Amino acid sequence: MTSSSTPAHAHAGPPDTKLDRHVLMVAGVVVLGAIMSILDVTVVAVAQNTFQQEFNTDAAGAAWTATGYTLALAAVIPLSSWAASRFGTKKVYLTSLVLFILGSVLCALAWNIGSLVAFRVIQGLGGGMLMPIGMMILTKAAGPERVGSVMAVLGIPMLLGPIGGPILGGLLIEKASWHWVFLINVPIGIAALIYSWFVLRDDEETSRPKIDVVGLLLLSPGLALFLFGVSSSAEHRTFMTAGVLIPAIIGAVLIAGFIWHALHTDKPLLDLRLFRNRTLSIAVITMTLFMIAFFGAALLFPQYFIGVRGESTLTAGLLLAPQGLGAMITMPIAGRMTDKIGPGKFVLTGIVLLTAGMSVFVFLGAETSYLLLCGALFVQGLGMGMTMMPIMSAALATLNNAQVPDGSTLMNVVQQSSSSIGSAVISVVLASGLAGSMQAGIAITSNTAPQNLPPEMQGTALPPSFFESAADVFGSTFLVSVVLIALTFIPALFLPRKKIASPLIEEDMDQPAPIIMH
Structure with missing residues (x-):
């Protein structure tokens, strides 16, 4: 092997983990896309009651504006790896x-709930590839030795979206109209489109893989049906009903069929042989438990502030800001240091901080000090910044360029599935706890403040015991999240606690990699 064919980062000596100008510019492109996609999910969640009023529909009908988007994401994410190999990451990203x-423009023009749901599906088809393709672009631009630093950059919108979304949504709905929930994406999207056109480089070469039709027919509908079934449990307030079990079981069977197919075909839609990589496998298990625990709990914070404390959506969003501030402090540090000393120590410390911060919410009351709660959220944010992106870095840092598309797609499938499962589990636990109180069930599970109760209950003087009882239910539900977060500690113990060795990249391998090349 001649030195002329060896990339710079393969030379001996400590690698430079500092992000250069080009990588930072590419990161800016990806962050813009991520902001749009993630903000859109949280802003639309805030607008559910508005959709019910504007389109004369019930909560189940309005919920389809979120469900339709999620199902479109689930259907299109598995295509990301194949599309990147076939057309190149730049073209796919621009198309997305x-x-x-x-989709955003069409949503703003919707004339009834049916048209809004249909246009949300179009929006989801674009949004589904923004994150996995963005991760591919960033990982390839930075190289394995700097993946922690670039994941920290990408993690900022992933953390701030759930916090900024309610604030932005509240402002847009209160000061403008529901149309701006979608129109706000247009200027950001146009800026991202122009920026991407000039900054992103065309892929040097793209392969021409045939699409794995059998895999596509198994995984995309399987994932969509499974997530639909799981998500429906929030509406039914139980898992043990046909509306939940039938689609979830059919989806699970299709996914199992895909797993068997992928392990017995030469060119699968998504190469599951990556799980032979021990570090990636451990990272996936850790990420699954973490996403179930954290994103399930994330639903509870605004519901408590709105339903029990009677705050507005805007105020609830502002009360969540300390969590984002904490994450902004630790995330860049953890990202940079993960590249140098490995992810294990940061993830373990982050889980301890998350567990400590969330434990405060187990003892919630109807008048618990906001100072205490904001302090606990800040501690959680510190832990969050040290946890999520280092886990992802642990997986992606072990991959060579040929494996990055499949690895990125796999991590996004895991994220989407785990967060949906977490949301469903916590919603069902909360609904079950509130089942004994009809007033609490309406006020809180609908994200509705007491002053916005249904007409037949307006003017009713709710006794203090109502709020105290509801707060107790929230505390018990947070206990489930604390236990789930603590369980994440077990697989995290096996994450690398020293610098992850850079993988051999394609040009440097004398032997072909033991994976299927797309």
Whole structure:
């Protein structure tokens, strides 16, 4: 092997983990796309009651504006790896942006709930590829030795979206109209489109893989049906009903069929042989438990502030800000240091901080000090910044360039599935706890403050015991999240606690990699 064919980062000596100008510019592109996609999910969640009023529909009908988007994401994410190999990451990313912008404009023009749901599906088809393709672009631009630093950059919108979304949604709905929930994406999307056109480089070469039709027919509908079934449990307030079990079981069977197919075919839609990589496997298990625990709990914070404390959506969003501030402090540090000393120590410390911060919410009352709660959220934010992106870095840092598309797609499938499962589990636990109180069930599970109760209950003087009882239910539900977060500690113990060795990249391998090349 001649030195001329060896990339710079393969030379001996400590690698430079500092992000250069080009990588930072590419990161800016990806962050813009991520902001649009993630903010859109949280802003639309805030607008559910508004959709019910504007389109004369019930909560189940309005919920389809979120469900339709999620199902479109689930259907299109598995295509990301194949599309990147077939057309190149730049072309796919630009196409995704165009679809997302088009869907946003159409959503703002919707005339009834049916048209809004249909246009949300179009938006989801674009949004589904923004994150996995963005991760591919960033990982390839930075190289394995800097993946922790770039994941920290990408993690900022992933953390701030759930916090900024309610604030932005509240402002747009209160000061403008529901149309701006979608129109706000248009200027951001156009800026991202122009920026991407000039900053992103065309892939040097793309392969021409045939699409794995059998895999596509198994995984995309399987994932969509499974997530639909799981998500429906929030509406039914139980898992033990046909509306939940039938689609979830059918989806699980299709996913199992895909797993068997992927392990017995030469060119699968998604290469599951990556799980032979021990570090990636441990990272996936850790990420699954973490996403179930954290994103389930994330639903509870605004519901408590709105339903029990009677705060507005805007105020609830502001009360969550300390969590984002904590994450902003630790995330860049953890990202940079993960590249140098490995993710294990940071993830373990982060889980301890998350567990400590969330434990405060187990003892919630109807008048618990906001100072205490904001302090606990800040501690959680510190832990969050040290946890989520280092886990992802642990997986992606072990991959060579040929494996990055499949690895990125796999991590996004895990994220989407785990967060949906977590949301469903926590919603069902909360609904079950509130089942004994009809007033509490309406006020809280609908994200509705007491002053916004249904007409037949307006003017009713709710006794203090109502709020105290509801707070107790929230405390018990947070206990479930604390236990789930603590369980994440077990697989995290096996994450690398020293610098992850950079993988051999394609040009440097004398032997072909033991994976299927796309």
